[in-house]
Amino acid sequence: MSEGAPWLVIIGLGEDGPEGLSPASRAALERAEIVMGPPRHLSLLPDLGTERVEWPVPFSDGLDLLEGFRGRRVAVLASGDPFWFGAGSVIARRFGPGEWRALPGVSCFALAAARLGWALDRTLCLGHHAAPLTRLRPYLAPGVRMILTLRDGEAAADLGGYLAGLGFGSSHLWVMEALGGPRERVAEVRAEAVSEEFSHPVVVAVEVAGEGAALPRASGIDDTFFDSDGVMTKRPVRALTLSALAPKPGERLWDIGGGSGSIGIEWLLSHPSTQAVAIEPRADRIALINANAAALGVDRLQVVAGHAPQALAGLDAPDVVFVGGGLSAALLDWLFAHLPGGTRLVANAVTLESEAQLIAAHAERGGDLLRIELAQAAALGPRRGWKAAYPVVQWSVTL
Known part of the structure; x- marks a missing residue:
């Protein structure tokens, strides 16, 4: 191995074995002292006269094993293109850019x-x-x-x-x-x-074909997509709340008072790189949150059991905070004292007591205060009338 040359080469191998390899990949295999890969990949190769090492299970153990071969010429076999849902990116994170090179094959x-x-x-x-x-x-x-x-x-x-x-x-x-x-x-x-x-x-x-229900791409998906014990931010208010939260790629949300998890779930549905943590003290609602998140394809939702602000200690700092339950002056004080400037905060209030807290917080700290009043057509004797929902006061502010 020449000085400064990578000791590790990652080779994308197809089901046709060495026949489908590029000349560069064939040459790398022939120069290798050790060929390492899953048993199926190794079985596709002829006898090269090199040491063969099976990649162990779990996968992480193989990284430690590979570390021990540092300085020798090693070829690692992966399927097709190792950097498309393959092992390539995991290996590249472990070893420095000067230690490895990759020779991808045709992806599946x-x-x-x-x-x-x-x-x-x-x-x-x-x-x-x-x-x-x-x-x-x-x-x-x-x-x-x-x-x-x-x-x-x-x-x-x-x-x-x-x-x-x-x-x-x-x-x-x-x-x-x-x-x-x-x-x-x-x-x-x-x-x-x-x-x-x-x-x-x-x-x-x-x-895809059939009569199944597709998830809407806009905020405020139908309430029927969620299981709930009745405590849930309903669709119109949820749509307005998600608009105020304004999720962006890569951002992390704290959803304080997770309830059924609807806010955190829709946040995660907005982009695959978003992150969310739901803070909820009740075990039955934690089960609801986890079930809803799994059913709607966002099992990456993290759920923390406990009351805020005590349960917030040690969590990675958020970009955005939503307070949908457990609102108190002490919680707001903690958030302003502990979170970095630029963090966005949205809080919803339904009761007169929590509304008064938001009005006071708005007067002291600024931001925007919005009153949401909605009514839905409903039967009124033989005719119809407007049935009003409880008004919601929403406070939005940047710390």
């Missing part, structure tokens, strides 16, 4: 699109080999095309059942085994009819 997404003639730039590509199927929920709408990696062959039937259970059973699935290799097989089936067994590795292309 490219192979799947090529089999179907789909435009890859207009197809949703998702890695679900280690993720719950519920994370698909925000994307499910008739006409959507997606390509998914799955953990194993049995997961194809799980995917079909999941889609059928949401009313998308007529979706078309193309289940693709061992793309690019001699075992390649493509089976076309409707989601509600997946029954045969498939072998790993599996990629599934989906064209």
Whole structure:
């Protein structure tokens, strides 16, 4: 190994083994002292006369093992393009940029699109080999095309059942085994009819169809998407609240008084890079929050049990705070004393006592004060009239 040259090379290997490798990848394999990878990848290689090391389970143990080979010429095998839902980014985070180089192969997404003639730039590509199927929920709408990696062959039937259970059973699935290799097989089936067994590795292309309910992309999705014990920010007020919270990519929300989790969940639905923490003292409502978050595909919602402000200690600082329950002068004082300048705060009040606190806080600290009064048509004897909801006072301020 020449001085200053990377000791580690990450090679994307397809199901056709070394036949599909570029000349650079072949040369890197031939120069390697150690070839490391999952058993399936190693089995695709001929005898190269090099030491072979199986990547252990769990995956993190392999990083420690690889660390011990530092200074020797090591080739790590990964599937297709190692930086598209693969191991490449994890390895790159562990080792410095001068220690490794990557020689990617053809991704399974490219192979799947090529089999179907789909435009890859207009197809949703998702890695679900280690993720719950519920994370698909925000994307499910008739006409959507997606390509998914799955953990194993049995997961194809799980995917079909999941889609059928949401009313998308007529979706078309193309289940693709061992793309690019001699075992390649493509089976076309409707989601509600997946029954045969498939072998790993599996990629599934989906064209969504059916009468299932698609999640709206605007704030204020219908209340029926949430399970609730009755304590929930209702759709019109939730839409106005999300507008005031104004989520941006990468921002973190504290949702104090999580209730059913609707505010935090819609915050997370706004962009895949957003983060949210729901603070809720009641165990039954924590269960509701977790169930709603999982059902709507945002299980990344963090839930903290306890009362604010005590439960806030030690949490990563937020960009935005919503106070939907447990409002008090002490809580507001704590937030202003402990959070950095520029943090946005939105608080809703329904009772006269909490409204008075927001009016006083507005007078002392500025910001915007909004009174939301809504009425809905309802039966009034044989006719109809307006049934007013409790007014909501909303205070928005930047610390």
